[in-house]
Amino acid sequence: VHGHNDLGLAVANSLSAVKNGARQVECTINGIGERAGNASMEELVMALKVRQDYFGVTTSIKTKEIYKTSRLVSKLTGFVVAPNKAIVGLNAFRHESGIHQDGVLKKRSTYEIIKAEDVGFKVEGLVLGKHSGRHAFLVRLKTLGYKLNEKDIDGAFKKFKILADKKKQVFDEDLVTIVQEEIGSNALEVWKLEAFEINSKSNSVPQAKISLKSSGKIFEADSGGDGPVDACYKAIEKITRLKCQLLDYGIQSVSRGEDALGEVSLKLRSKTKEAMGRASSTDIIEASIKAYLQAVNKIAG
Structure with missing residues (x-):
């Protein structure tokens, strides 16, 4: 099945096709594609994983690589991922409403059907700043799933220290951006x-x-x-x-x-x-x- 998202139904139609016997779904990371795009891979994969009892199928996708892959595709194509994008948007696992925050603190599954960690979001860890050293930096990169060579580590750490001098706190999103820029700086x-x-x-x-x-x-x-x-x-x-x-x-x-x-x-x-x-x-x-x-x-x- 090959779905386009002209009416915002590419994922829904693809899931319906799977339920009715389709075993090959053509989709794209971040849903990029012609016109309104194609079926979003990350949404399809996580829907099949979360509702495996209903669909009765599995995929071989390593879901913990989804967020990093989404960011990489966004960087290479120039298409920005909307903050409210399902699964990979920066707001996908953030809660502002008081009643939502209360519910999440008491039982996270109240408002989150998916764990952030399952798609590669890291919501815990050390707070990095201008006083953080190379060891803490490397530990955080490892937690985020990055394995860099010494040259890239040196370059990324240098950029981290420059940024840390300008900011009170360096967030994971900042580190991801630094690493991706360093990896792509060999041009x-x-x-x-x-x-x-x-x-x-x-x-x-x-x-x-x-x-x-x-x-x-x-x-x-x-x-x-x-x-x-x-x-x-x-x-x-x-x-x-x-x-x-x-x-x-x-x-x-x-x-x-x-x-x-x-x-x-x-x-x-x-x-x-x-x-x-x-x-x-x-x-x-x-x-x-x-x-x-x-x-x-x-x-x-």
Whole structure:
């Protein structure tokens, strides 16, 4: 069975097909696909697992890898997972309502049909901050299911310490983002951000000054724009001499709090080439610049 989600019924129809004898279900991680998408793999798998007594079938999917896989697909495709997405959305296992919190504290299954740990969410553990050391960092990564080589550990730990100096508390979502960025940072960096300066105020055109490094040399340019991000992108165009069309741009909070990481995802087109970029920072302007440069490097590389 192959279901599309035009009416929001792809998963329901697929489950109905399984109940009536289908034994092959075509689906996608995060439900990505044409138009409104396809049947969501994670929703199908967990429905079959939780209601095995009704459907009478099993899958060979390792459900504890679902959340990490969802995040990886989101990062690679540039499609952001909605916070209220079933199974893998960041709010899937969070409770704000007083009566809900009371029920969860007394008996978690009152409001949660699925355990967060069953799909790879980690809801317990050490609180990491600027005083946390390498050992605590590695223990937390192991708890989150990551096994990195020494080079990636060194790079990820360095980014963790930089972030920890900016934030009071580093959450698991922050660590996941750091690790995924470090793993994906092996691509050739034709252009690297050295520094940026923004001048923006009411009733004036925002100005940006950008310094990039390439082949050991520093290049600088400044430009105005419709906003600080647009000004940065125009300054980068002056330096790289690569004219790009911004096809898509989105930003979301990785974790919670006023000092949360902001994650920018975007898509660029230059002539016949298209590329996606994704980067995070507690400074959304910095995240925007790094995401843009990541896409530029893919096009230029």
